[in-house]
Amino acid sequence: MNEGPIQAPAEFYHxxxxxxSQVNIxxxxxxxxxxxxxxxxxxxxxxxxxxxxxxxxxxxxxxxxPFFQWFVGGKTNIVLNALDRHVKTWKRNKxxxxxxxxxxxxxxxxxxxxxxxxxxxxxxxxSMGIMKGDRVTIYMPRIPETVIAxxxxxxxxxxxxxxxxxxxxxxxxxxxxxxxSKVIITADGGYMNGKTVExxxxxxxxxxxTAAPENVVVVRHTGKDVNMEAGRDYWYHELMALPLxxxxxxxxxxxxxxxxxxxxxxxSGTTGLPKAILHTHGGYQVGVHATLTDVFDLKxxxxxxxxxxxxxxxxxxxxVYGPLLAGATSFMYEGAPTFPYPDxxxxxxxxxxxxxLYTTPTAIRGLMRFGEAWPxxxxxxxxxxxxxxxxxxxxxxxxxxxxxxxxxKCPIMDTWWQTETGMFMxxxxxxxxxxxGSGSKPxxxxxxxxxxxxxxxxxxGEEGFLVLKTPWPAMMRTIYKDPERYVKxxxxxxxxxxLAGDSARRDKDGYYWIIGRVDDVIKVSGYxxxxxxxxxxxxxxxxxxxxxxxxxxxxxxxxxxHAYVILKNGYTPGEALVEELKHHIGHEMGPIAKPEKIEFVxxxxxxxSGKIMRRVLKARAQGMHEGDLSTLED
Ligand code: PRX
Numbered sequence: 032m033n034e035g036p037i038q039a040p041a042e043f044y045h046x047x048x049x050x051x052s053q054v055n056i057x058x059x060x061x062x063x064x065x066x067x068x069x070x071x072x073x074x075x076x077x078x079x080x081x082x083x084x085x086x087x088x089x090x091x092x093x094x095x096x097p098f099f100q101w102f103v104g105g106k107t108n109i110v111l112n113a114l115d116r117h118v119k120t121w122k123r124n125k126x127x128x129x130x131x132x133x134x135x136x137x138x139x140x141x142x143x144x145x146x147x148x149x150x151x152x153x154x155x156x157x158s159m160g161i162m163k164g165d166r167v168t169i170y171m172p173r174i175p176e177t178v179i180a181x182x183x184x185x186x187x188x189x190x191x192x193x194x195x196x197x198x199x200x201x202x203x204x205x206x207x208x209x210x211x212s213k214v215i216i217t218a219d220g221g222y223m224n225g226k227t228v229e230x231x232x233x234x235x236x237x238x239x240x241t242a243a244p245e246n247v248v249v250v251r252h253t254g255k256d257v258n259m260e261a262g263r264d265y266w267y268h269e270l271m272a273l274p275l276x277x278x279x280x281x282x283x284x285x286x287x288x289x290x291x292x293x294x295x296x297x298x299s300g301t302t303g304l305p306k307a308i309l310h311t312h313g314g315y316q317v318g319v320h321a322t323l324t325d326v327f328d329l330k331x332x333x334x335x336x337x338x339x340x341x342x343x344x345x346x347x348x349x350x351v352y353g354p355l356l357a358g359a360t361s362f363m364y365e366g367a368p369t370f371p372y373p374d375x376x377x378x379x380x381x382x383x384x385x386x387x388l389y390t391t392p393t394a395i396r397g398l399m400r401f402g403e404a405w406p407x408x409x410x411x412x413x414x415x416x417x418x419x420x421x422x423x424x425x426x427x428x429x430x431x432x433x434x435x436x437x438x439x440k441c442p443i444m445d446t447w448w449q450t451e452t453g454m455f456m457x458x459x460x461x462x463x464x465x466x467x468g469s470g471s472k473p474x475x476x477x478x479x480x481x482x483x484x485x486x487x488x489x490x491x492g493e494e495g496f497l498v499l500k501t502p503w504p505a506m507m508r509t510i511y512k513d514p515e516r517y518v519k520x521x522x523x524x525x526x527x528x529x530l531a532g533d534s535a536r537r538d539k540d541g542y543y544w545i546i547g548r549v550d551d552v553i554k555v556s557g558y559x560x561x562x563x564x565x566x567x568x569x570x571x572x573x574x575x576x577x578x579x580x581x582x583x584x585x586x587x588x589x590x591x592x593h594a595y596v597i598l599k600n601g602y603t604p605g606e607a608l609v610e611e612l613k614h615h616i617g618h619e620m621g622p623i624a625k626p627e628k629i630e631f632v633x634x635x636x637x638x639x640s641g642k643i644m645r646r647v648l649k650a651r652a653q654g655m656h657e658g659d660l661s662t663l664e665d
Contacts, residue, residue, distance in 0.1 A: 043464040044433070046442050050415070051462055055328050059460040059475075062325070066476035073476055074504050077321040078102060078313075081112045081356070084286050087313070091502060097522040097529075098509065099502040101314035105289035109316045110186040113355035114149060115284055117142045126360045129334075129383060130175050133222035133366025138175055142358070145179070148271075150282040152183035155270045159214055159246050163188030163285055166295070168212040168244070170194045170203060170230060172221020173365045176250045176267065177341045178351050180216045181294075185312075188285035191294045192307065195342030196221055196230060197558075201568060201619040202305075204237040206297045207244065209307060209512070214246045216267075220253040224367040231257040289313025295511045296344055298450040299561025301520050301532060301550040307511035308344075308450050316356055318454035318505025322474060323353035326444050327387050328416060328461045336362040336380070337389040337418075343558075344450040345420055348505075349389060368394055373401035377409040377436075388436070389418035389444075393556040395428045396587045403435045411436060416461060418444040421557030422589045423545050429467035445470040447545050449531065450559070451521070453505030457543050469542045477503055479543065481535050486525035494536050494546060499529040547590075551645070553582035554590050558623045562645065565626075568619040569594065572612060574602040579635050579643045580626065583652055591627035595635060595648060604631035 046054075056062055066073035071090040078087070087105030117123065123143040130138045140148070161167060167184045169191055171177040177193070184191040192210045194203050207215065217234050220227040231249055235258055238244075249257065250267040259266070273279075293315055295307035323329055335354050339345035354361035362383055368376050376398070380388065398405070417437050419429070424445055433443055446458040447470040457479060459471040473479045480488050481495040489495035506529075510517040524530045534546040548554060551562040562580050569578035577597040585591035596612070598604060609629045617625045636647040650657045 042466050044442070044467070045464045046462060047440060050440070050442065054460075054462045055330075056325050056460045057462055059463050062460070063472075063475045067478075070476050070501060074101070074317060078105075078317045078504075081107070081316060081320060082116050083107045084111070087289060093502065096502075096527075097518060098514070099506065100290050100508075101311075101502075101504045102289040102317070105313050106286050107289055107313055107316070108186065108188070108284045108287045109293055109312050109352060109356070110149070110182055110284050112316055112320070113182065113352060114142065114146045114186075117355075117358050118146045122358050125358065127355060128175060128178060129360065129362045131362075131364050131379060131383075132174070133225075133364075133370055140175060145182075147280055148175075148179045149182045149186060151271050151279055152179050152267075153186045153282040154279050155248070155273075156183055156187055156189065156214070157282075158270075161187065161189050161213060163287075164292070165189045166192055166210040166212040168192050168194060168207050168210060168215045170196060170198075170215060170217045170234060171250070171341075172196050172218055172223075172228065172230065172252060173340055173363060174218065174221065174250065174252055175363070176216075176218070176252075178363075181341065181347075181351055182355075185293055186282065186284050188287055188291065190292045193294070193296065193342050193347065195340055195558075195621075196228065197340070197342070197621045197623050199618055199621040200233055200236045200240075201571065202564070202621060203233060204240045205304065206307075207237060208241045209297075210295060212244050214248060215244055216248045216250070218250040218252045219255055219257045222253065222366050224370050227253050227255060229255070229257075235260075287312045290508070292508075292511075294347065296347060296450055298344075299552050299559050299564060300516075301552070303561075303563050304567070305561060305564060306513065306516060306520075308507045309509050309511045310347075310453050310505070311508055314504030314506070315453050316352065318503055319348045319353045320356040322455040322458070322505075323349060324357050325460055326446065326455050326458045326474070327389070327418065329354075329357050329359055329387070331358075333359060333386045334362055334384055334413070335359050335387045335389070336364075336383075336385045338364070338368075338376075338391070338394060339389075339420075344448075344453065345389075348453060368398060369401070372405070373398060374405040374408055377406045377411060380411055380414060381409040384413040386413050387416045387418070388414060389420065391421045391557040392419055392424040392428055393422065393588055395419070395424070395432045396589075399428060399431045399435075400587070406435050411438065414438075414441050416444065417441045418446060420446045420448070422554050423547060424468055426467035433467070443467075447533075447543070451507045452499075452503070453507065454503065456499065456503070457545075466540075466542055469538070469544050471542050473543070477501060480528075481537050481543075482525065482528070486528065491539050492536055494534055496524075496549065497531040497533045497535040497543075497545070498525060499531065500527070548582075553580070553592060555582070555592060555623060556588040560592070560620075560624055564620065565592065565594070565616070565624060568616050568624070569596060569612065571619060572615045574598050574608060575612070577635060579645060579648060581645050581649045581652065583627075583649070585627065592624070593652060594626045594629045595632045596629055597633065597635065598631055
């Protein structure tokens with residue numbers, strides 16, 4: 032019998048005895064002890080759950096810290112574990128991927144079928160001259176070809192750089208140029224909210240601003256007419272139909288060193304323009320596989336749905352690689368949660384029998400707005416576990432999710448992690464008791480802390496900087512082309528500690544509560560944007576002399592963008608210009624970056640060295656005390 036949660040006086044939610052009787056990790060403390068007592072032994076054991084062409088000689092090499100290396104000497108390829116090892120077993124006939132388009136199209140891929148497509152496309156990439164170490168930009172809607180392109184790139188040892196399909200011209204251009212990609216894989220377009228997003232058009236425009244890569248591969252998805260430049264642009268389906276070699280259905284997986292790069296993923300930073308976070312084959316696969324199977328209790332019969340986009344780290348780790356490494360069945364949906372009605376997600380959970388749903392606080396708050404009647408129309412009894420990621424979840428949304436979607440029987444795994452960490456860092460294990468709004472404790476082997484300006488741990492319940500004190504296998508290895516920035520951004524403020532960029536508290540039970548970013552990163556609806564990138568997009572408009580952006584609380588989005596703009600002489604402030612600037616930001620960066628509010632101002636608060644004091648703007652906007660103004664220039 033399912034007992035449901037017992038709400039103990041101390042705000043804890045306990046898993047039911049039924050649930051506890053079947054969890055993969057019945058004793059979280061024992062696992063934590065194992066990892067703390069022998070970090071390397073723990074991770075070596077977890078690495079042995081995967082296949083290696085040749086074993087490692089050293090589990091963790093810290094001799095050149097913070098450039099940590101994992102499983103040194105080991106030979107592998109993430110595709111060996113995500114596909115090759117499964118197609119040798121009965122799993123070849125298990126569904127790897129179930130996909131539903133916004134218009135209702137359904138496509139399914141068994142491990143066998145997915146492997147076949149990946150092999151074919153890997154041969155296409157090879158025929159275009161893509162070799163080990165070359166970068167490949169993937170700018171796609173949420174369709175199966177995104178997954179195929181990522182795996183094919185990894186299979187041949189090339190490095191993928193996925194750019195979120197919601198980004199636009201300037202964001203894409205910057206990322207293509209910095210990565211020096213030889214090929215771009217895109218689509219004619221994608222569906223979102225009943226409209227089409229014309230990705231190929233954005234690629235064409237971005238390529239006018241940059242030294243063009245040699246080739247563009249275009250997946251036909253919407254069927255709309257697109258410009259195809261002879262000699263540069265090729266249709267995916269035509270390339271896939273060519274008898275490329277005598278054996279185009281087969282492709283050997285490239286044998287990689289554990290420390291060889293797997294992908295770069297651009298993310299907004301503490302300061303300056305986006306940086307390319309670099310992850311490698313060996314450690315990343317171990318960390319992602321272990322965390323997914325433990326935290327989400329993954330079982331052979333589960334149907335896993337992570338609602339993220341492959342263009343962000345959540346999609347890399349827990350749509351594409353994690354589920355495939357675990358040999359699971361993953362569901363992927365192309366479009367908007369409310370299209371055509373606000374019960375689209377709930378209808379699909381019922382239709383496909385989804386058992387684990389991993390999503391974002393913004394999505395929950397957005398759907399909550401439409402009321403309980405929408406989920407109540409559907410049978411959601413297949414669900415057994417829920418998850419949240421990307422931003423702090425407010426207890427109200429947590430409780431709504433728990434009651435109306437989880438029907439009071441599904442624990443919610445609130446996972447704190449980052450593009451940089453590659454895998455969950457602070458997250459419950461499902462046998463643990465939960466507190467709404469807290470990600471609970473660090474994953475086994477992860478030592479976190481909350482410290483003050485000087486790096487001294489703060490008292491229980493006090494706010495401070497979140498740091499990590501032990502290395503972990505899925506950690507970023509460096510910033511591509513900028514190792515100095517890697518050291519400076521993450522490892523310099525406190526020696527020997529990784530600076531996360533978040534503020535947090537730890538309560539008397541050792542549970543962590545993430546408060547939010549303390550740097551120039553703004554999390555809009557959980558999407559990570561940087562003030563520098565936003566401000567430079569503003570300045571690229573002819574009317575703007577200077578701009579400053581800040582994030583302010585928003586009921587649905589968590590945080591929304593507010594911009595302060597100084598106009599050049601000759602431009603008149605007004606509603607028309609506000610609209611034009613919003614449109615401009617949408618065109619340059621993408622719809623997610625559109626500011627909530629734009630204000631024209633005669634000056635901006637700056638330090639004597641000319642740095643904009645965003646904290647002053649923020650305090651003013653919220654009617655709060657402006658704090659120490661001694662460094663203010665004016
Ligand atoms: O501020 C934290 C927030 O998202 C940041 C990392 O963003 P990104 O690299 O885009 O990765 C997002 C998906 C892993 C963190 O520094 N964040 C992420 N998860 C949570 C969170 N804040 C609170 N609770 C979370 N569960």
